[in-house]
Amino acid sequence: ETGVTQSPTHLIKTRGQQVTLRCSSQSGHNTVSWYQQALGQGPQFIFQYYREEENGRGNFPPRFSGLQFPNYSSELNVNALELDDSALYLCASRIKITGGDNYGYTFGSGTRLTVV
Amino acid sequence: AQSVTQLDSQVPVFEEAPVELRCNYSSSVSVYLFWYVQYPNQGLQLLLKYLSGSTLVESINGFEAEFNKSQTSFHLRKPSVHISDTAEYFCAVSDLTGGFKTIFGAGTRLFVKA
Numbered sequence: 476e477t478g479v480t481q482s483p484t485h486l487i488k489t490r491g492q493q494v495t496l497r498c499s500s501q502s503g504h505n506t507v508s509w510y511q512q513a514l515g516q517g518p519q520f521i522f523q524y525y526r527e528e529e530n531g532r533g534n535f536p537p538r539f540s541g542l543q544f545p546n547y548s549s550e551l552n553v554n555a556l557e558l559d560d561s562a563l564y565l566c567a568s569r570i571k572i573t574g575g576d577n578y579g580y581t582f583g584s585g586t587r588l589t590v591v
Numbered sequence: 592a593q594s595v596t597q598l599d600s601q602v603p604v605f606e607e608a609p610v611e612l613r614c615n616y617s618s619s620v621s622v623y624l625f626w627y628v629q630y631p632n633q634g635l636q637l638l639l640k641y642l643s644g645s646t647l648v649e650s651i652n653g654f655e656a657e658f659n660k661s662q663t664s665f666h667l668r669k670p671s672v673h674i675s676d677t678a679e680y681f682c683a684v685s686d687l688t689g690g691f692k693t694i695f696g697a698g699t700r701l702f703v704k705a
Contacts (some may be wrong), residue, residue: 508693510691510695514697516697516698517595517633517681517695517696517697517698518681518695519599519695520692520693520694520695525693531692533692558602565634565635567634567635567693571611577641579625579637580635580637580693581637582627582634582635582636583634584632584634586631586634
């Protein structure tokens with residue numbers, strides 16, 4: 476148990492649909508990042524939120540969007556699903572201390588999304 | 592922009608043998624370096640990290656990695672592996688600018704044989 480919980484664990488959606496994935500971070504973790512991990516590949520950075528504002532984004536289209544809430548939970552929303560969106564989606568959180576070290580992420584176990 | 596290259600996609604090794612998983616990175620700014628491990632159907636777990644100071648860092652389960660700035664490498668080593676070390680290992684780099692975005696390599700699958 477890492478303290479980062481993702482739901483659901485598995486999900487099947489049809490092409491063109493919309494999906495919302497959820498993450499509950501550890502208390503105090505003010506930074507959350509979302510990653511997409513396709514089969515056999517490393518995690519690809521989607522975006523990062525710090526204190527409810529997006530402060531970094533990878534090479535993903537605008538149909539990937541997110542929210543971070545004051546209670547350390549967050550969401551990843553994907554609109555107009557495509558077959559290539561099938562992947563493991565990982566939420567990772569950490570404490571960001573101004574001027575301090577980056578202590579590394581705590582990852583959740585992920586949501587396996589299958590688009591058919 | 593940063594990038595991470597893991598030179599081996601798969602490393603098979605016999606139990607109790609030594610192993611080295613190679614990682615090279617590219618960055619125009621100073622970075623933090625990490626190794627994460629992923630067991631089947633699980634998320635990633637932080638194995639060890641280099642932030643500053645001694646270039647040799649160790650984990651609690653016998654892995655170590657050495658930061659080599661001149662060669663831009665952060666190879667992971669273990670002198671004697673166990674069956675339970677079979678997993679996917681990811682090298683990652685995080686820049687020291689405000690966002691601390693972390694970029695991962697493609698991973699190396701370590702397969703320990705009896």
